[in-house]
Amino acid sequence: MTKAIFLIQSPDSKGILASVTGFFSQRSFNILHCQQHTDSFEKRFFMRIELDVADMQTTRKELEDDFGKMADELGLEWSCHWSDYKTRIAILVSKEGHCLYDILARQLEGELNAEIPLIISNHPDLERAANQFRIPFYFFPITEGKEEQENRIRALLKRFDIDLVILARYMQILTSDFIEEWRGKIINIHHAFLPAFQGANPYKRAYERGVKMIGATAHYASEDLDQGPIIEQDVIRVNHELTPKGLKEVGKDCEKRVLASAVKAHLEHRVIIYKNRTIVFAVER
Amino acid sequence: MTKAIFLIQSPDSKGILASVTGFFSQRSFNILHCQQHTDSFEKRFFMRIELDVADMQTTRKELEDDFGKMADELGLEWSCHWSDYKTRIAILVSKEGHCLYDILARQLEGELNAEIPLIISNHPDLERAANQFRIPFYFFPITEGKEEQENRIRALLKRFDIDLVILARYMQILTSDFIEEWRGKIINIHHAFLPAFQGANPYKRAYERGVKMIGATAHYASEDLDQGPIIEQDVIRVNHELTPKGLKEVGKDCEKRVLASAVKAHLEHRVIIYKNRTIVFAVER
């Protein structure tokens, strides 16, 4: 079943919900899901609405144009997504392969509504994984100059019509220009329960602090390292028997499932960003 | 802020959402929250809508009557609740006090939108707890005859205008008549992760089966023991170091928080029952 998904946000005011549902009802759409959230602290309205478009009477463009007119009158920010479009993902990696393998296997098994046309790395180690899954692998070492290396990446992303960049344990900081250009379209996995242990070596610092749980955080990349809007987090209970190396090994499972969960939410158009926070709608499966 | 909460269910059909939101929008209500869920497996529509009633132009009765007319036309089952009414709770206990203490402390601390006018038990042990919190305690031993004992309980529930009965580790099976009369208004806590370990001695059986997690389940009481609609469940990780007695002790924490969570969902009118399942809406706090 093909679906259209509208993500909407605006300052809170009376009647938005009725206007939006009325808009689709008058056009005889079957509303599959409608989720609305009013943040009483921020005085802000958020909404996700999912439509069956089987009997749509207009073109997609006409629908979007009509909705756009109403949105302008009501002062809504919005985006529209069509479920028969496969998001095109580029995965950036360094040496650690666990997150990469996890995403590749999920894609092959049909869990992700996406294509993965390329993998990019600053190290040659994971070419093997790319070959196993028959995905082109681009090796751009940092030794060629940080700026030059990043430019080559950005050029590739354009050439391949990429929609979403996943930093699957890519151990390089991106420039502000890159972040700016791809805002809301880069998902990073950090191997700690943010805001604890921002920056390098979180497992070693977790050991030294003696925490009893370690975690992982998937977030949209922002100019400030490890401070972008969080999409998903999870933790694993640990104890004194784990050395920094043991924490790192145990943490891999947490990283994999947090990243996968965040990527799914993004691909299913369930995430709205406002300020430095995300609204992540849960939906029927 | 006083609120009205409508819980609605019906066979799925187009336009219900728009009709309901339109109904309140036309009457200038501010819709605080609206949650809608369509179960594609059961072809059933569920909805919870929460309204600010500060500027209501009609009486409560008029509003309910008007809504009732529309509901009849659309074929909706529904109920309406007002947030300035405190639900009246009777707690039934036997000998174990941990769930009782937990609920009493939460009520005193203002966590529950409820009054607790009485505690009833088939054992005298917990009179102390009732006295500490200055709540009348009724001791009805089973020795006086099961039917007679239950009749005395049912009479008390009526006399005290009780809305909700909590079985806080009440170790007696209720008769079908009692269940029938109070359907959807009795919450029981079972000390296992249902449907595992229905019936007696779940912790001993959990030990023997060698499970690695134990749990607790809060559900509405039904004629079939431990088979009513589940409201909330949770688990705790255990290992080989726990004897049946140890499992029981560790499980208490799980029982307390599962029961409290289910009671809150009920008191906040977030639960709809359909067949043997519950829809539990999460809402802003």
Next chain:
Amino acid sequence: MTKAIFLIQSPDSKGILASVTGFFSQRSFNILHCQQHTDSFEKRFFMRIELDVADMQTTRKELEDDFGKMADELGLEWSCHWSDYKTRIAILVSKEGHCLYDILARQLEGELNAEIPLIISNHPDLERAANQFRIPFYFFPITEGKEEQENRIRALLKRFDIDLVILARYMQILTSDFIEEWRGKIINIHHAFLPAFQGANPYKRAYERGVKMIGATAHYASEDLDQGPIIEQDVIRVNHELTPKGLKEVGKDCEKRVLASAVKAHLEHRVIIYKNRTIVFAVER
């Protein structure tokens, strides 16, 4: 560092711990870890001891023989394992690939102290995965006759010197003969939180029962289906928004990590079976 690991169990009696630690201390071994558990309910003693064998003064056989003599005197059941031996695993699968991919990626990444010389299936679907990881794939359809099919599997396991069989969503029941021959050496993943939902279609039944968490269980295979000793379990919180199909999808993550965790515990010689329960020692990493 090469290590020897002894797993020991016996009826509880005074002095076993001192005798065993004394045995290794007299021979100047460095005891890396020693874990002892006395089950006061079963009156049974369990122990795991891990030794640095760098400076061992005898052959491995002599050490085992000497220990065997003491064990006979004390009435101990025991086994000895050497960390430089890689356990040889056969994976049996049907059509679902998520657990298979997860294990193969972990093995390749060095997480498992094991070799995987072959994959066997009753369906051809997962040959692709086997090829990606360059592991021989044997397709034995049930259509050739259940007994004949199983005999071919058992012959292969011998030919390949297999130590451990993993049923990674292998949807066939093994015969008692097979189970008997491989007791304690077959790990199965069941897609439910046992003992809830034994048998077929657990996710559909979980939906119908309306549970609020779903789980997975890894256990040693036994004659009685889904009733063998449990090694590991975990759960994921779900809600009314998941259909049976959604539960199945969400459950995959739980299955993967529970199976991986159980396999690791087995490979690291941290599991002792007694009656229908397991003692799973946690150790430093």
Next chain:
Amino acid sequence: MTKAIFLIQSPDSKGILASVTGFFSQRSFNILHCQQHTDSFEKRFFMRIELDVADMQTTRKELEDDFGKMADELGLEWSCHWSDYKTRIAILVSKEGHCLYDILARQLEGELNAEIPLIISNHPDLERAANQFRIPFYFFPITEGKEEQENRIRALLKRFDIDLVILARYMQILTSDFIEEWRGKIINIHHAFLPAFQGANPYKRAYERGVKMIGATAHYASEDLDQGPIIEQDVIRVNHELTPKGLKEVGKDCEKRVLASAVKAHLEHRVIIYKNRTIVFAVER
């Protein structure tokens, strides 16, 4: 059954385990539990041993003296505890009652091997709770001068022979002198998942950062605020629907069980402190 518990730590060296178990074996003690952990990162040995002292042939003092001699030779730090002694606890609170009620109910229900002879507060609000449980309540407002107020507290702790101080949401910083005098004997509950959100208003900051889980941390108090050795942590999943006030309410459950778990570990002599970390042994119940 009366038990003696020895907690031991030392630099790692061969033979300590055999010496200690031999010591008790020669004296015909029944070793109920023995747990040993060697931290390979810190090169440090930790041990907890639990003895049945029913048939002890010497006085307690003689046993401790004998053990002390061996400990001196081996260079061990150690402490010895007797299970028939009830630890004497003072609880310090401010205005929030949830942790206080939780501990008081547990003590009354027999979960804690402890006495609670007094409650101290810098606010009068919780006198009611103290009265309900018939425990003397001391109200020392800060307005009388911070130093003077603390001196009165410290005098009371001495007068009542207090062994352990629980800061159950006591919203005052203790002086270095107080901390120094009571090192390892003050347990604080912090309403965040440390080291995230140290300091004031963690729930508001958690909201602003948009975390997807909130937590609580129980730790021994140290000179540096919220930086002492962590005993226990736990988290609860949250989402965008919770305001700062909602996070605070939801977090209470987490605080209660984390504090209770840490207090139990301390009372059962299962915690060893080394540097800024704790070793928390799990034991049979």
